[in-house]
Amino acid sequence: MTRIDSTSTAGAPLALTTTAPGVTLVHPANDSAREWWRSAVIYQVYPRSFADGDGDGIGDLPGITSRLEHLAALGVDALWLSPFYRSPQADAGYDVADYRDVDPLFGTLEDFDRLRDRATELGLRVIVDLVPNHTSDDHEWFKAALAAGPGSPERARYLFREGQGEHGELPPNNWKSIFGGPAWTRVSERAAAAEDGITDGQWYLHMFDTRQPDLDWEHPEVRSEFEDVLRFWLDRGVDGFRIDVAHGMVKAPGLPDWDGEVSMVEGTTEDAHEDGSTGAGNSGPMFDQEGVHEIYRAWHKVLAAYDGDRALVAEAWVEPLSRLARYVRSDEMHQAFNFSYLTTAWDAAALRGVVTASLKASDEVEAPTTWVLSNHDVVRHASRMGLAGAGVRPNGIGKNDPQPDPELGLRRARAATLQMLGLPGSAYVYQGEELGLPEHTDLDDDLRQDPAWWRNGYTEAGRDGCRVPLPWEADAPGYGFGPSGETWLPQPASYKECAADVQRATEGSTFSMYRDALALRKEHDLGLGSLAWVDELATSPAALAFVNNDVLVLTNFGAEPVALPTDARVLITSGPLGEGDAGSTVPQDTTVWLQR
Structure with a gap:
């Protein structure tokens, strides 16, 4: 095994230590706590779209079971199942009618x-999804609340209010739904x-x-349930729970008006702020209220009573970091997606x-950082990264929208993943990204099922393209x-070359890159490793280099090739390397792992 001594200039040796010039230690290795969730790579399964066992065109639990060997061969540590509970499917199962049963679908x-x-x-x-912010309007509690009428104990479980205006004809406040339109519906309407x-x-x-009424988390019966x-x-x-809208369950007292905007997908900026903010956080009196932490401290105690390091994972669009x-302090949750x-x-x-x-933020509370690039709510990163403008992030891509460059998108996606x-x-992988799947950007609008499509006046393509x-x-x-x-949604022709059997049989495929990277990640214990920036190796302002344990990770974002250090042992690359006068080079939009 060849050791990389690092470089101060391309090709010249330099001992790589955290005290060397140009080396900045940010995060020390984890030498003590080794709970599985601190370093796990977890694969998100979206049940209706993973595999169909009964032939109705909709994925199901038997279908998932029949394909679990794929995940084992890939090398992930766990799977997270998006909702499979009883539901009228108004929002693809995130409208739960019975939290203790499986939908016959x-x-x-x-x-x-x-x-x-x-x-x-x-x-x-196995991690399962939990949706505690709201229920379905088909839930027995909500049906009872409608039948019982104003002022009843049944209505106290939800956020019913009298309207404004002379006859109560106006909503109680001016809040907007994340899916578009008003956040209030009048019972009589x-x-x-x-x-x-x-x-x-x-x-x-x-x-x-409208079919997802918010619960009132100040009610003790809701908490007990x-x-x-x-x-x-x-x-x-189950080994844990991914908590949907973890930052939204408690609302500010009095439900005050708010003139800001809420959305499923916030915009981004070309440069992250010093505190890591990119504009991805939901703000307003309906989010990130202090009371949510009391809930998670209670839930932490519930999980702690079981063996096996059970985990809570927060879907919290919260900034700054x-x-x-x-949300991941020692007595609350264990992971929080880094949006x-x-x-x-x-x-x-x-x-x-x-x-x-x-x-730095995670280290302050001795928690892992949980990295993610794609999920069921955002445009797949193999397409998102192929859009003009490095920071463009639309809520879906339709046939009449600007289209991504598929070759550029996949090249950047592979580099970003590595x-x-x-x-x-810890890190999360969304189903299909290991196959290099692009977004379906040519989906017929008549087939769209995401409620965000019609609630936004048919102006946002929504999330069907990634599902x-x-x-x-x-x-x-x-x-x-x-x-x-x-298939419940049609597949584009581009999926033929992305099929799992083709990917598994093709040398250099996206699947093989994921599989090999996951094996190397475990071999070198990168999940519990360190991070130090190595400026001497980033010989261009458009390059980024860091060392984690004994692995050096180098990404070139710019058009000029970046020279590899001499005697470098290449472990894996996201794409082909180039050749320069002094040896191998890293082309634009490419990441390489080196043994140091």
Whole structure:
């Protein structure tokens, strides 16, 4: 094994230590705490789009179970299942009608048990989604609240209020829904109100769709109910919970008016601020209130009563990063998605800033930083990074929108992924990104199902493009998604070359890069490693270099090739290297791992 001594200029040796000139230690290695979630790479499964077991064109739990070997071969540590609970599917399962049962669309509780058992056999932990900010309007509690009327104990579980105006005809405040339109619906104006004989004029809050009424988390019965839900799934063997809208459950007292904007996907800036902020945080009196932390301290105690280091994962669009770190203090949650990192522009200085700020904020509370590049709510990074302008982040891409450059997008996505997997902490992979899947940007608008599409007046494409069913077999109907060839959303022709069987059989494929990087990450213990910036290796302002344990990670963002140090042992690259007068070079939009 060749040791890289590093360089002060291209090709010249320099002992690489944290006290060497041009080396800046940001984060020390973790030498003590080794809970699995501190370093795990976790794979997000979006059930309706992963694999179909019964041929109805919609993914399900048996389908997932049949494809778990793919995750084991990839080398991830755990899977996170997006919601599979009983639901009318007004928001693809994030409108839960029964938190203790599986929707027949996805299978049965017995199917879940079989999935969990097979995952355990393969060495995979299982995290499930929990949606505590709101229920479905089909939930028994909400149906009882409508029937019971104003002032009833049943309505106290939700945020019902009298309207403003002479006859209560105006909403209680001016809040807007994240999906667009008002955040309030009047009971008497619900589509089913007349049919159900409900005529009262109160309003109820829904920060998302009309069919997703917000719960009142000041009510003790709400808190007790969700602690019981946690125990129900812990007793079934889950290893943790991803908490939806973790920063939104408690609202400011009095529900005051607010003139700011809320959205599913906030904009980004070319340069991250010194505190790591990129504009990705939700603000306002409906988010990041102090009361949420009391809830998570109680939940932490529930999980601590079970063995196996069970974990809570926060979906919290919170900035600055010092605010996000409060969610992962030692007696609260264990991980929090780093959306400031996800929304940072493809730019060396901006990424250095957000990584530095992220690690410093997490280290203050002795928690891992949790890196992520794609999920079911954002444009896939293989397409997002191919858009003109390094910081452009639309809420979906439609056929009439500016289109990404697929070659550029995939090249940058591979480089970004290899850079992310070299960072210390935990990381998440969204299903299909290991296949190099692009966003479906040519989806027929008539097929869109995301409520954000129609609530925004058909002006935002929304999230359907990143939720298209996966391709498993290039030459099978529906690319092998299920036995019938049916898919609930159509797959683009580009998915043929991304099919899992093609990717697994192709040298240098995106799948092989992910698999090899994950194996190296474990071999070199990078998840619990250190991070020091190495300026001498970043010989261009458009390059970024850091060392983690004994691995040097170098990314070139600029057009000028960056020379590799002499005697470098290349472990893995995101793309082909170039050749210069002094040896190998790193081309633009390429990341390389080196043994130092």
